[in-house]
Amino acid sequence: MTYKLILLRHGHSEWNAKNLFTGWVDVDLNDQGREEAARGGELLVENNLLPDVLYTSLLKRAINTANISLDKADRGWIPVKRDWRLNERHYxxxxxxxxxxxxxxxxEEQFxxxxxxxxxPPPPLSDDSEFSQAHDPRYADLGDALPRTECLKDVLVRLLPYWESDIKEDLKAGKTVLVTAHGNSLRALVKHLDGISDDAIASLNIPTGIPLVYDLDxxxxxxxxxxxxLDPDAAAxxxxAVANQGKK
Ligand code: DG2
Structure with missing residues (x-):
């Protein structure tokens, strides 16, 4: 008996397309991203991987990816748990x-x-920046825990308790779990699952919109x-492309 975990980075966003650092800024999918999300849902169906429960971040690029994929798989009705702990790394x-x-x-070195x-972590973002989340009602309960910047280690520290308390519990109950999240929040989870070293994780990149399936013992x-x-050629x-972002 193995536990079934499906990880899905949201499809291409408007800011992925513009090559902008996004982090907690709540940008939507673009047309390419919506197509990737739909293809992601088709891949789930083709591989007979139908999620029983969905976990998403609080960001619409992940939420909408999940909605589109699950609609393709006729699974729009499954329970949903959303949590800031799955958000992208605050950039x-x-x-x-x-x-x-x-x-x-x-x-290149600093970049x-x-x-x-x-x-x-990058330098912190000022609360009066137009890209700040300091006054965003969805994070009102976080108080002092609201990040102004994060490194990958910070993401792991906020994500792991949630993995243990919620996601793992659903897996233990025998549910097929879909997690739609982000490049860096998923890198943190994969680092934990695969026991990747602090150095080696630097070269791991996660593509948009292609389901990554883990069977866990x-x-x-x-x-x-x-x-x-589920589509290894497209993933490679x-x-x-993610690894070379920013480079000419
Ligand atoms: C990207 C990741 O996050 O960027 O915040 O810019 O997955 O939400 O599009 P996502 C961002 P890199 O760390 O790959 O530069």
Missing amino acids: GALQGKDKAQTLAEYG MEWRRSYDT EDFQPVKPGGTY EAIL
């Missing part, structure tokens, strides 16, 4: 900035440190390390 003062311009301005190091160890992308191409 601090980089939110709203152009990735190519940031790379040109700060150089990659901010994007992919495990424990170096009774100790929640992946039966196949790295899981299985898209992973490269």
Whole structure:
């Protein structure tokens, strides 16, 4: 008996298309992203992977990806749990900035440190920035826990308790769980599942809109390390595109 976990990074967003750091800014999917989400749902059906419960972040690019995918799979009716702990990594003062311009301005080393190091957060975002979430009602309950910037380690620290208390419990109950989230919140979860080192996680990238399936054994160890992308060719191409973002 294995537990079935499906991870799905939202489809291409308006800001993925513009090559802007997004983080907690609540941008929607673009047409490409909606198509990816629909294809994601078809892949679930083709592989007979029908989710029993959905987990999403509080951000509409993940919520709408889930809605479109589940509609394709005729599973729009399943219970939904939304939580800020699945949100994208807060990108601090980089939110709203152009990735190519940031790379040109700060150089590749600093750029990659901010994007992919495990424990170096970008500078914090000021509460009076147009890209701040300090006054967003959906985070009113967070109080001092509301991040102004995060590194991947911070994401893992806020995500793991939720994985343990909620997501794992649904898996233990035998449910097929779909998690729709983000490039970095999913990198944090995959780091935990696969036991990837702080250094090695830098080179792991997650493509948009392609379901990644983990069969987990009774100790929640992946039966196949790295899981299985339902469209491996498309995933390989898209992973490269994410890795090269910002570069000419
Ligand atoms: C991207 C990830 O997050 O960017 O916040 O810009 O998955 O919500 O589109 P997502 C962002 P990188 O860390 O890959 O630059």
